[in-house]
Amino acid sequence: MNQQVRIKICGLRDAATARAAAQMGADAIGLVFYEPSPRNVSIEEAQAVLAALPAFVTSVGLFVNADPDWLRDLLRVLPLDLLQFHGDESPEYCRSFGKPWIKAVRVKQDTNLLEYAAQFHDARGLLVDAFVEGTPGGTGEAFDWSLIPKDLPLPLILSGGLNPVNVSEAVAAVVPWAVDVSSGVESTRGVKDLNKVAQFIKAARHA
Numbered sequence: 001m002n003q004q005v006r007i008k009i010c011g012l013r014d015a016a017t018a019r020a021a022a023q024m025g026a027d028a029i030g031l032v033f034y035e036p037s038p039r040n041v042s043i044e045e046a047q048a049v050l051a052a053l054p055a056f057v058t059s060v061g062l063f064v065n066a067d068p069d070w071l072r073d074l075l076r077v078l079p080l081d082l083l084q085f086h087g088d089e090s091p092e093y094c095r096s097f098g099k100p101w102i103k104a105v106r107v108k109q110d111t112n113l114l115e116y117a118a119q120f121h122d123a124r125g126l127l128v129d130a131f132v133e134g135t136p137g138g139t140g141e142a143f144d145w146s147l148i149p150k151d152l153p154l155p156l157i158l159s160g161g162l163n164p165v166n167v168s169e170a171v172a173a174v175v176p177w178a179v180d181v182s183s184g185v186e187s188t189r190g191v192k193d194l195n196k197v198a199q200f201i202k203a204a205r206h207a
């Protein structure tokens with residue numbers, strides 16, 4: 001079946017930008033809960049973003065080795081649809097919140113993605129990203145897509161250095177379930193550029 005690729009725009013921080021991205025056709029938006037990131041949001045900012053989203057747009061929370069009690073408290077006041085884990089979280093940790101979740105893997109030359117897929121078999125998807133020492137995500141760096149096995153048994157979410165120029169080539173080469181972008185649709189670090197968001201969505205859809 002020829003499925004249309006899903007699109008997640010990551011690192012949104014305000015309601016107006018999130019609503020605009022959804023209206024342009026984003027299927028999911030990502031909220032980063034990681035203080036060192038320029039895209040980190042407060043609970044109040046995240047609540048405002050969620051309240052602005054139309055029906056059928058998935059809200060995704062991003063976490064890096066978050067304290068489980070803190071995360072459970074957050075989920076009581078923020079009804080995220082999906083959790084995205086970007087650190088060294090174990091499968092047991094990921095499934096302990098009773099929410100659908102995906103696992104991010106930062107791909108190095110020797111990364112065995114089939115092993116990750118087996119270990120995190122009940123994830124709703126595997127997000128593959130570039131490995132950059134000391135920065136867990138949102139780096140704007142791409143990686144070698146040929147390292148992705150064709151027979152990955154989980155929905156594949158391709159990320160890492162995607163932008164309006166390379167996304168159609170990426171979709172054609174990898175045939176992912178979804179694509180995910182952050183830096184590639186920003187004007188400056190942490191600030192989304194809605195023209196780039198529109199260009200990205202158009203290019204991904206017409207791949």
Ligand SMILES: O=C(O)c1ccccc1NCC(=O)[C@H](O)[C@H](O)COP(=O)(O)O
Pocket residue numbers: 010011030032034037038039062063064086129136137138139140141159160161162180181182183184
């Ligand atoms: O975006 C961040 O700042 C971030 C910080 C910590 C963990 C994850 C983070 N982002 C995760 C994403 O899903 C990004 O979209 C993904 O890493 C791709 O980023 P980019 O290469 O900038 O498009």
